[in-house]
Every structure is written in C-alpha cells, then in structure tokens.
Amino acid sequence: MGEIDDLLPLPSATFHILIALADGDRHGYAIIQDVEVRTGGELTLSAGTLYRSIQRMLEQGLLVETRDRPAPEDDDERRRYYRITPLGTAVAKAEAKRLTDLIRMARAAGFAPRRA
Amino acid sequence: MRLYNLLLRLYPAAFRNEYGEEMRPLFARRRRQAKGFGVLALWLNTVGEIVSNSWLVHVDLLRQDLGFTARVLRRSPGFAVTAIFIVALGIGATTAAFSVTDFVLIRQLPFPEPERLVKLWETTPGYPWMELSPPNYRDWKEAAKSFTSIGAYTFNDVTMTGAGEAQRLTGTSVSADLFPTLGVAPAIGRPFTGDDDRQGAPGTVILAFGFWQSQFAADPNVLGRSLMLDGAPYTVIGVMPRGFHFPASDVQVWTTNRYGPGNYADSERADNYLESVGRLRDGVTLGQAQTELNTIAARLERQYPKENKGTGAVVNSLGEEISDRSRLLLLALSGAAACVLLIACANLANLLLARALGRRRELALRAAMGAGRERLVRQLMTESLVLATAGGALGVGIAMISVPLFAQLVPASLPIAGSPSIDLRVLVFAVVVIVVTGLSFGLAPVLRVGGGPDLNGLREGLRSGGGRKERLRSALVVVEIAASVALLVSAGLLIRALDTVRGIDPGFNPYGVLTLRTELPIPEYRTVAARDAFYTRVRREVEALPGVTSAGFISYLPISSFRGGIWPVSVRGEIDLGIRSANNVASLRFVTPGYFKTMGIPVKRGRDISDADTRDRQLVAVVSESFVKRYWPDEDPIGRHINFALGEREVVGVVGDVRFRGLERASEPQVYLSSAQVNDGAILFYAPRALAVRTAGSPSDLVPAVRQIIRRAEPKLPIFEVQTLEEMMDHETASRAVQARVLVGFAAIAFALAAVGIHGLLSFAVSQRVTEIGVRRALGAQSSDVLLLVLLRGLALAAAGVVPGALAAYLAGRSMEALLAGVAPADPLTLSSAVALSLVMTLLGTLAPTRRALRVDPITALRAE
Numbered sequence: 001m002g003e004i005d006d007l008l009p010l011p012s013a014t015f016h017i018l019i020a021l022a023d024g025d026r027h028g029y030a031i032i033q034d035v036e037v038r039t040g041g042e043l044t045l046s047a048g049t050l051y052r053s054i055q056r057m058l059e060q061g062l063l064v065e066t067r068d069r070p071a072p073e074d075d076d077e078r079r080r081y082y083r084i085t086p087l088g089t090a091v092a093k094a095e096a097k098r099l100t101d102l103i104r105m106a107r108a109a110g111f112a113p114r115r116a
Numbered sequence: 117m118r119l120y121n122l123l124l125r126l127y128p129a130a131f132r133n134e135y136g137e138e139m140r141p142l143f144a145r146r147r148r149q150a151k152g153f154g155v156l157a158l159w160l161n162t163v164g165e166i167v168s169n170s171w172l173v174h175v176d177l178l179r180q181d182l183g184f185t186a187r188v189l190r191r192s193p194g195f196a197v198t199a200i201f202i203v204a205l206g207i208g209a210t211t212a213a214f215s216v217t218d219f220v221l222i223r224q225l226p227f228p229e230p231e232r233l234v235k236l237w238e239t240t241p242g243y244p245w246m247e248l249s250p251p252n253y254r255d256w257k258e259a260a261k262s263f264t265s266i267g268a269y270t271f272n273d274v275t276m277t278g279a280g281e282a283q284r285l286t287g288t289s290v291s292a293d294l295f296p297t298l299g300v301a302p303a304i305g306r307p308f309t310g311d312d313d314r315q316g317a318p319g320t321v322i323l324a325f326g327f328w329q330s331q332f333a334a335d336p337n338v339l340g341r342s343l344m345l346d347g348a349p350y351t352v353i354g355v356m357p358r359g360f361h362f363p364a365s366d367v368q369v370w371t372t373n374r375y376g377p378g379n380y381a382d383s384e385r386a387d388n389y390l391e392s393v394g395r396l397r398d399g400v401t402l403g404q405a406q407t408e409l410n411t412i413a414a415r416l417e418r419q420y421p422k423e424n425k426g427t428g429a430v431v432n433s434l435g436e437e438i439s440d441r442s443r444l445l446l447l448a449l450s451g452a453a454a455c456v457l458l459i460a461c462a463n464l465a466n467l468l469l470a471r472a473l474g475r476r477r478e479l480a481l482r483a484a485m486g487a488g489r490e491r492l493v494r495q496l497m498t499e500s501l502v503l504a505t506a507g508g509a510l511g512v513g514i515a516m517i518s519v520p521l522f523a524q525l526v527p528a529s530l531p532i533a534g535s536p537s538i539d540l541r542v543l544v545f546a547v548v549v550i551v552v553t554g555l556s557f558g559l560a561p562v563l564r565v566g567g568g569p570d571l572n573g574l575r576e577g578l579r580s581g582g583g584r585k586e587r588l589r590s591a592l593v594v595v596e597i598a599a600s601v602a603l604l605v606s607a608g609l610l611i612r613a614l615d616t617v618r619g620i621d622p623g624f625n626p627y628g629v630l631t632l633r634t635e636l637p638i639p640e641y642r643t644v645a646a647r648d649a650f651y652t653r654v655r656r657e658v659e660a661l662p663g664v665t666s667a668g669f670i671s672y673l674p675i676s677s678f679r680g681g682i683w684p685v686s687v688r689g690e691i692d693l694g695i696r697s698a699n700n701v702a703s704l705r706f707v708t709p710g711y712f713k714t715m716g717i718p719v720k721r722g723r724d725i726s727d728a729d730t731r732d733r734q735l736v737a738v739v740s741e742s743f744v745k746r747y748w749p750d751e752d753p754i755g756r757h758i759n760f761a762l763g764e765r766e767v768v769g770v771v772g773d774v775r776f777r778g779l780e781r782a783s784e785p786q787v788y789l790s791s792a793q794v795n796d797g798a799i800l801f802y803a804p805r806a807l808a809v810r811t812a813g814s815p816s817d818l819v820p821a822v823r824q825i826i827r828r829a830e831p832k833l834p835i836f837e838v839q840t841l842e843e844m845m846d847h848e849t850a851s852r853a854v855q856a857r858v859l860v861g862f863a864a865i866a867f868a869l870a871a872v873g874i875h876g877l878l879s880f881a882v883s884q885r886v887t888e889i890g891v892r893r894a895l896g897a898q899s900s901d902v903l904l905l906v907l908l909r910g911l912a913l914a915a916a917g918v919v920p921g922a923l924a925a926y927l928a929g930r931s932m933e934a935l936l937a938g939v940a941p942a943d944p945l946t947l948s949s950a951v952a953l954s955l956v957m958t959l960l961g962t963l964a965p966t967r968r969a970l971r972v973d974p975i976t977a978l979r980a981e
Contacts, residue, residue: 028138029145046161047142048169051135056176080138 004087007060010095013045013053018062018084018092025066027079028054054082062088117144123163126170128177129490181498188499192471196503199467202872203507203553205865206460208514211538211546213453215515216522217446218545219536225435226359226531228299229395233434234405236266236392238413241426248390250379252416256392256429259412262405263394267294269363270389272371275635275834278344284635284834285327285345287369288362297395298362305339305354308372312353315376319350325358327368345371347637362531363391385423393434406431441934445525445855448932452606452862455599459869461553462592462599465560466873468500469589470880472561500558501551508550512538515546524854560588589877590913596873597917598924600866601954605925606932607863608946610856613937617849622675623774625716629841630815631673631808634826634833638803643796644731647803650829651708651791652727654807657825659710663813668711669791669804671704674776675848677837681705681802682784686759687747702743703776703784704761706791706802712738712771714810715841722754722769729790736790737765740773743785760787761799779848780937808841815840855935867957870917874961878910882965889969890977899970906969910962911955918954922947 010018020026020034032045045053057063066083084092106112120143124136143162150158189196224230237245238252248256248268257266272289275282292313301307302322312320321343323332332338342349350371361367373379396405409429417424472479479492516538523536536542641647651669658667672678683704711717712724720741729736737758744753753767777783791804807826811818823835839847846853882889889902929941939946 029142032142046165046169047139048165050142051131051139052169052173052176055131055135055173059180 004091004094007062007091008095008098010091011053012043013049014057014062015092015095016043016045017050017053017057018088018095021063021082021084021088022092025081025083027081029079031082057088060087061085062091117147119159120162123166126166127173128170128494130177131170131173177494178498181495182502184495185499185502189502195467195471198872199464199503200507200510202460202463202467202869203504203550204510204514205869206457206553207508207511207546207549208518209453209456209511209862209865210549211512211515211542212518212522213449214545215519215536215538215542216525217450218541220438220526221443221446223541230435231433232396232398233298234263234394234396234402235432235434235437236394236409237430237432238388239428239430245430247388248392249385249388250375250390251382251385252424252427253390253392254380255416256409256412259415260394260405260408262397262400262408264397265293265297266392266394267291267297268373268390268392269294270373270391273635274345274369274371275347275637275832276343276345277347277637277832279331282832282834284633284836285368286366287345287371288367289371289373291373294362294393295356297393299395300357300360302354303357304336305352307354308370313372313374315374315378317372317374319345319348320353320372321345321350322354322356322370323352324356324368324370325360328355331368345369347639364531382420382423385420394431402431402433442525444932444934445851448606448928448935449522449525449855449858451928452603452859455603456862456865456869457549457553459596459599459866459873461557462596463869463873463876464500464503464553464557466589466592466876468496468557468561469592470876472496473880496561497555497558500561501554504550504554504557508546508553511550512543512546515542521854522858525851525858560592586881589880590916593870593873593877593913594917594920596866596870597914597954597958598921600863600870600957601918601921601950602924602928603859603863603866604950604953605922605946606928607856607859608950609925609929609932609936609939609941609943610852610859612939612943612946613935614849614852614856616937616939617779617852620775620779622779622845623717623772624674624841626841626845628812628815629714629716629808629810630818630822631676631806631837631839631841631844632822632835633673633676633806633837634835635805636803636830637832638800640832641803642800644792644794648792651804653829654825655708655710657829658807658809658818658822661811661818661821661825663811664818665810665812666710666714667807667809668714669708670711670806670808671706671802671804672776673806673808673841673844674774675778675844676806679777683761683787685787687756701784702739702760703786704802705776705786705788706794706799706804707738707788708791708804711788711808714808715774716810717774718772720770720772721752722767724769725788725790730792731794733793735763735765735793736768738769738771738788739767740771740786742773743787744770746785758787761789761802762795763793765789765793779845806837815842852935867953870954871957871961874910874913874958875964877913878906878962878965879968881909882906882969885969886972886977889972890974893972893977894974902969902972903966906966907959907962910958914954914958918951921954922951925950 016035016038017031019038020031026034028047028050032047032050036044054063058065062085063082064085066081103112107114117140120140124132124139127136146158147155225233227233236248236256238248240246247270250268253266253268260266267290269288269290272287274285274287276285277283290308292308292310295301295307303325305322308320308322311317323338328334328338338352338355341352343352344350356370378384394405396402406429409431413424413427413429417427483489483492519536519538526536636647636650641650655667655669658664672681681704682701684700685702686700707725709725709727712719719738722738725736725738737760739753739758747753747758748756753770756767757764758767759765771786771788773783774786775781775783776786794803807822809815809818809822819838823838826833826835889905892905893902925947926941929936929943933941
C-alpha cells in the first residue's frame with residue numbers, strides 16, 4: 001500500500017493517461033485523442049508532456065509497453081502501444097478514491113453542490 | 117520539421133531515441149491542422165512546452181542518477197571516503213593557493229581605473245629604482261604632459277602624545293594631490309587642499325578607517341579634534357574609506373608634506389626620498405609616458421650636470437610594483453598546488469578506472485538491459501561529480517583553515533588590506549575547479565565504457581583488465597610519481613635555500629639580545645648633551661639589571677624596519693656631496709659605546725667608540741672591513757682621515773661587516789660615528805634611537821624592567837618594535853620559511869597520494885593475476901620469485917616516473933632560481949634525497965600487494981579457475 005500512497009496525488013496528465021488506457025491498449029496519439037474527447041477539448045496533451053509522463057509511468061510500473069499488436073490492418077509499425085498494469089489500476093483507483101473523499105468533504109463544507 | 121528536430125535535441129539522447137519517432141508525427145499532424153495565426157500559436161506553444169518538458173526530463177534523470185549514486189557509494193563507503201578525501205586535498209591546496217595568488221597578483225588595485233596608475237622612479241648608476249628628490253619631482257610634475265596628475269609621499273611615522281601612553285603611529289606624509297591622483301576621497305570630512313600643503317600651514321591629519329575605529333571608536337565627531345603628533349598640534353580633517361590602504365596596509369595617519377622653497381632648492385636634488393604616483397592621461401601608454409620622462413630627465417641632466425649626473429626616469433605600472441621575488445614565490449606556490457591537483461585527479465581517475473573494471477559486469481548488465489551508452493556515461497559522470505562536489509566542499513573547508521598560513525606570503529608593502537580570504541571570487545574559482553576535476557577524472561572510466569557495451573563483462577572468470585587499460589592506469593601512476601618527485605625536489609631546494617639563508621652570517625650574534633625602538637621627541641632633544649644624558653642614564657640603569665652584560669644605542673639596527681641611510685664619503689678630501697653613485701657612499705650610523713659589544717660585532721683592529729669621544733675631541737669613525745677593502749686595500753686604515761657626515765673624522769677602529777640591508781642583499785660599506793660627535797640640531801635623522809641589550813638570561817624577560825627604565829628617564833617616549841634580535845632574524849626569513857613549509861606540505865600530500873596510487877594499481881594487478889601467480893607457485897616458483905615479480909613492477913613504475921619528475925623539477929628549479937639563494941637547481945643532495953624518498957614511497961605502496969601475492973595459495977587459486 002505504501003508504494004501506491006507514495007505516488008499520490010497523481011499529476012493530472014498521469015491520471016488522464018491511466019483513464020485513457022482503462023478500456024484497452026493505446027498508442028500515444030490515441031491517448032491524446034481520448035483525453036481530448038473525454039474532456040470535451042478542455043485538455044490537449046502536448047507530445048512532450050505525454051511522453052515525459054509515459055516515461056515516468058513506465059519507470060514507476062504503472063504502464064508497460066505491449067507487444068500484442070491489434071489486428072494488422074489497424075497497426076502502424078512505428079507506433080508503440082501501452083497497457084495499464086495492475087499497479088496502474090490500483091493507483092488510479094486510489095487516486096479516484098482520494099478525489100472522491102475530497103469532493104465529499106467539499107460538499108459537507110458547502111463548496112460543491114449536493115447531488116440530487 | 118527541422119526546427120522541431122532541433123528542439124528535440126534539448127532532450128537527453130536516451131529519451132529522444134526512445135520517443136522522438138513518436139513525437140514527430142504527432143507534431144506533424146498538429147502542424148497540418150493549424151491555419152494562419154494558429155501556426156504561430158502552435159510554434160510558441162511547442163517551444164515552451166518542449167523547453168519545460170525537456171528540462172523536467174533532465175531533472176528526473178538527475179534525480180535517478182543521484183539516487184543510484186547514493187546507493188552505489190553507500191555500498192562501498194571505503195571507496196567513497198578515499199575518493200572524497202583525495203579530492204579535498206587537491207581542491208584545498210589549489211583553492212588556498214589561488215586565494216593568495218589572486219589577492220596579490222591577479223586582483224586589480226582597489227582604486228578607480230587602476231590600470232592608469234603608475235609609479236615613478238629616478239634611476240642612477242648602481243640604483244635602478246630610487247625615490248625622487250623634491251626638486252626633480254617638482255620639475256617632472258611641471259613638465260610632464262602624459263599625466264592627469266602626479267602626487268608624492270614619503271614615510272613619516274609620528275609619535276602621538278597627550279592621549280594616554282605615547283604611541284608610535286605608522287604615518288605617511290603626502291602631497292595634496294596624492295589622493296585625487298589615486299581617485300579616492302575621504303569617507304567623512306574633507307580631502308587635503310593646497311592650503312594644507314604649503315610651508316607654514318597649520319597641521320592637518322586624515323585618519324585611516326581602521327585607526328579611526330580602534331582609536332576613536334568610529335566617533336564621527338572626531339573631525340576638528342586636535343592630536344599632538346611629534347609635539348605639534350594637528351587637526352583631524354577626514355577619515356579615509358574602509359579598505360583604503362596606501363602606500364601599505366599598516367598606515368594609520370596621513371599628514372601633508374608642507375614643502376617650501378627650501379625643499380625645492382638645487383642643493384636638495386641629491387636627496388632622494390619622495391615616492392611618486394601618477395595617473396596616465398586617457399589614451400597615453402606606459403611607453404609614451406616613459407619616453408616623455410626620459411626627455412625631461414635628459415633635459416634636467418643638462419641643466420644640473422653635477423646634481424643630476426646620470427639621473428634617468430623609470431615608469432612602472434603601480435599594479436606591477438610587487439617585487440619579482442614575491443611574484444615568483446606565488447607562481448611557484450600555484451604551480452605546486454596545480455601539481456597536487458594533478459596528482460589527485462590522476463589518483464582518482466585510477467581509482468575510478470579500477471572500480472569501473474570491478475563494475476564491468478554491472479555496467480554490462482545495464483547495457484544489456486537497454487541502457488544506452490549515453491545513460492551509462494551520464495551515470496558515471498554523475499558519480500564523479502558527486503564525489504568531486506563532496507570532496508570540493510571539504511577542500512574549501514581545508515583552504516579556509518590554511519589561508520592564515522598562506523597569508524604570511526602576502527608582501528606587506530602593498531596598498532591592499534592585510535590578508536586574503538575565501539571570498540566569492542575564490543569560491544567561484546573553487547566551483548570551476550571542482551567541475552573540471554569531476555569531469556576530468558570521471559572521463560577515464562567513461563572512455564572505457566564509451567567503447568560500447570562490453571559483452572565480455574558478462575562472461576565469468578575474466579582475467580586481466582586488458583593491455584590498453586593497464587597501460588592507461590600505469591601511465592596515470594607514472595604521472596603521479598613524476599609530479600610528486602617534482603614537488604619533492606622543489607620543496608627540497610627551498611629547504612636548502614632556507615638553510616643557506618639562515619646560515620648566512622649577519623655579522624653580529626643574534627642570540628641573547630633584546631632590541632627596541634624609541635623616538636626621541638626632537639624639540640627637547642635637539643642638543644647632543646640632552647640626548648647623551650638620556651643614553652648614558654638608560655645604558656647605566658639597564659646594564660645594572662641582573663644578567664645584562666652590555667647595552668648600546670644606534671641610529672637604526674641592521675635588518676630592522678629601516679635599512680637605508682647612506683652618505684657620500686670622501687677619503688682624500690675631494691668630497692662632492694652633490695654626486696650620488698653606488699661607489700662613493702657608505703652606510704652611516706651613530707652609535708653609543710657598548711653597541712658593538714652588545715651586538716657581538718667583532719672589533720678587528722684599533723678600538724671601539726668610547727665615552728671619551730666627545731664633541732670637543734678629534735672626530736672619530738669606526739669603519740667596516742669592506743670599507744677598508746674598498747679604499748685602502750693594502751694599507752693600515754688606523755689614523756687615516758675621511759670626510760663624512762659633515763666633518764673630517766679619523767678612523768680609530770675596524771669592525772666586522774654587517775648585513776644591515778638584509779641577509780640576501782648586498783650592503784654598502786659601513787661607517788660608525790660617535791653619537792656625541794655631531795653638531796646640535798644636525799643630522800637628527802640619524803640620532804640614535806634603537807636600543808640593544810645583551811643578557812645572559814632570556815632577553816624577553818627583560819622587557820618590563822627596560823620599559824620602566826626608559827619611562828622613568830623620559831615618559832613622553834614611545835617604545836615600539838620590542839623584539840629579540842633572534843625574532844628579527846626569524847622575521848627576515850619568515851616568508852622563506854612559510855614558503856618552504858607550504859611546499860613541504862604539498863610535497864607530503866603528493867607523496868602520500870602517489871603511494872596510494874602505486875598501492876592501488878599493484879593491488880589490482882595482483883588480484884588480477886592471482887591465477888598466474890598460483891600457477892607459477894604450483895610450478896615451483898619460490899616466494900622470492902613472486903616477491904620480485906611485484907617489486908619489479910613497482911620499481912619499473914617508479915623509474916618511469918622519477919626520470920621525467922627529476923627533469924621537471926630541474927626546470928622548475930631553474931625558473932625559480934632567484935628564490936634559491938644560490939642553491940643549484942640540480943643540487944645533488946636534494947635530487948638524490950628526492951629519488952631515495954620516491955623509492956621509499958614505491959616500496960611502501962608495494963608492501964600490501966606483495967604480501968597478498970605471497971599469500972596466494974596455488975590450490976585455491978587454481979580451483980577458482
């Protein structure tokens with residue numbers, strides 16, 4: 001558990017990347033697109049930020065590069081695909097819980113609207 | 117796209133190789149989508165983004181490398197401590213040496229536009245640099261167009277009375293234009309003006325900042341106060357700023373020259389005592405000023421053919437006035453420090469090389485796991501820089517402790533504050549040295565790894581480090597030995613020189629003599645009778661003290677703070693007081709009876725000055741042997757007459773020569789006159805004022821009693837420069853002693869480091885050859901054979917290092933010959949001792965590896981294979 005706690009709070013780019021990888025392996029550009037769509041265009045990760053985050057996440061063991069390629073017609077030889085690891089999933093969950101707890105406290109304090 | 121590729125170069129290569137291929141198409145796609153101003157916005161965004169992200173990646177890497185380094189070093193604390201200590205010695209020596217060298221040689225003088233300040237000298241045959249005489253000074257100043265201004269000064273110590281005990285102050289008498297020439301104004305109060313600096317002007321004084329603080333508690337109301345200096349009132353008109361020291365760091369007060377027509381009379385042209393500083397006009401070079409002064413001096417020589425015979429002019433940059441000897445001494449010091457640093461670097465490079473070999477497997481493993489060459493290089497560099505920084509910090513600490521010792525190498529006669537310190541400049545220097553050191557000794561192992569991932573490293577049972585690296589490591593050790601031999605020889609030469617100088621016979625016996633100076637308050641002591649009464653009373657009472665065998669007064673003691681004092685001499689009556697040259701002058705000293713006995717100066721012929729040599733008797737003189745040799749080489753001097761110091765005097769005695777100008781300088785022949793045989797009020801500059809007391813006991817024990825006797829005789833007298841003659845002699849050789857001590861320290865460090873280097877190299881070699889040694893022993897080799905194997909290796913290294921080292925030492929010795937006091941740069945004793953010492957060092961370094969080699973058990977060694 002200590003290892004996970006050490007990583008929290010996650011930088012927002014890291015959290016977004018984990019979310020983007022939640023439903024399957026993606027390559028870099030797909031991650032950027034996914035984040036962009038999910039945030040309604042609010043957040044467009046730059047290439048630099050993306051790969052710096054990826055490099056660090058690889059070192060931390062949140063991601064792995066995967067050798068399982070998608071169906072050949074979708075594949076692009078030059079692209080690397082990333083997959084979330086169990087640790088990555090655990091960290092994402094812990095971060096989500098941390099944020100939820102935070103929101104709950106904010107609601108109790110009247111800073112955020114109560115859900116109907 | 118090319119620009120984008122360029123931007124990507126900001127990233128570490130590893131990152132670029134890994135992700136560059138991915139990032140380029142991403143950017144290309146964005147670029148295609150952007151239109152109009154969007155393109156500009158995209159570029160601006162991208163540049164900002166890449167700059168900040170690449171920086172963060174670098175920081176990430178650094179953090180990783182540092183963490184890794186910390187783990188690695190924790191695993192081998194012995195190595196880490198050794199390495200840090202070696203760096204500390206190298207950096208410490210270099211930093212300390214730099215702090216002094218920078219202080220004295222490099223730093224500009226603390227005056228505005230210091231490069232325009234020059235020192236002016238007269239020159240006559242036999243005296244390449246001579247102070248100016250007031251009339252010549254005035255004529256130069258009026259005629260020269262090369263200068264915006266010229267100022268003059270002369271030393272003028274004064275006695276301050278009326279504020280507690282009488283105090284002797286270090287003072288300088290200046291012309292009103294001196295401070296403006298230097299470009300410095302008082303911090304409080306006003307500068308001297310022409311009205312302060314003319315004959316008959318009321319006395320005014322400006323205080324040095326330090327003196328103002330210590331004597332007047334930095335009281336700003338000091339302005340307008342009256343001080344009694346040499347019995348006359350002076351009004352304080354200003355305080356110079358902190359850090360202003362001129363002409364030397366110990367000056368406490370400045371007064372004005374107040375010259376009148378009398379000082380500028382033609383009869384004064386041969387009286388040289390004014391020092392002069394000029395400020396060059398903008399755009400005028402030193403050479404142009406020199407040319408102009410040559411013309412002026414030549415014209416004056418035509419105008420005053422007698423007084424100015426052979427008188428030329430010399431212009432020197434004020435910043436370069438420091439003596440050649442001090443300069444050489446500091447350069448030698450810096451060279452020695454650089455040697456120590458070189459040895460330290462070589463040693464570390466070797467240590468790291470050995471480690472890199474030991475870590476081949478680790479490094480190969482990391483390379484096999486995909487760490488690029490750049491990553492490994494970066495990691496190794498981080499390690500060596502961490503070691504260099506830690507060692508450097510310790511080294512700066514060492515330098516801080518040792519600077520007070522080094523400070524004694526600063527010549528006192530500089531217009532700068534008393535002592536160097538580790539300030540920002542020095543720290544910046546230290547940081548640069550640390551980085552360069554870290555990079556350079558880190559380079560060796562990096563070059564090794566640089567060859568690409570070494571797959572051999574993964575194989576088991578590798579034998580030796582391989583020929584190429586062995587040679588590199590041996591070469592480094594040879595460099596260490598050579599540098600340490602060079603240092604040993606240089607240190608040895610300086611010790612020999614110190615011994616030589618200490619062995620020089622000063623002409624008197626310095627043991628068991630207390631000396632001190634007083635300054636007779638002249639108005640009351642203008643008459644010979646008044647002075648004589650004082651001398652006689654003090655001598656009688658001092659000689660009555662237990663243990664005291666004799667006491668005597670003299671104008672100025674030899675090798676003391678004033679060493680000049682020469683007078684034209686004529687042995688045949690054709691005296692020409694106007695002409696100066698080196699071959700018709702003698703040192704002039706007035707003495708009381710008892711002086712020669714006290715100093716242990718032997719009376720070779722005739723007699724000493726006696727109480728009977730009074731003014732109403734025949735004027736007498738005692739001359740030195742060199743005087744006799746010059747004027748009457750083969751004749752009996754006793755009874756002959758000379759014309760000297762305003763009178764015709766009969767030679768009654770001959771005494772041994774004294775090196776009054778210092779142990780290492782030539783001194784003019786000496787003439788001693790009776791303190792009683794001078795007209796009232798005449799030649800007061802030479803009235804005896806220094807007392808010497810010889811005792812059978814410890815001279816310093818006498819101080820309170822002698823002080824009391826003088827106080828009782830004349831309470832207004834300041835008593836200063838209280839020291840034993842032995843201390844005075846030590847002071848004379850102090851800079852040599854310090855220099856020798858520093859160099860011996862450096863040599864000892866070098867010696868130890870080189871021994872460590874040999875030890876490291878041979879230990880490693882033995883550990884690499886355990887199998888070979890095992891096989892040899894199994895085949896019947898004796899212990900002595902194994903011993904020889906290791907020993908020969910060590911001796912070969914030593915031989916390879918000693919020869920170039922001795923050669924370098926010889927060259928170093930040649931270049932500092934001026935410091936060697938006649939000791940030959942190829943002094944056989946020094947050279948052979950250094951070689952012998954380096955052999956000892958080699959043997960010491962060989963000891964442990966040899967023992968290890970001897971303990972190799974053939975069975976174990978072969979089984980490991």
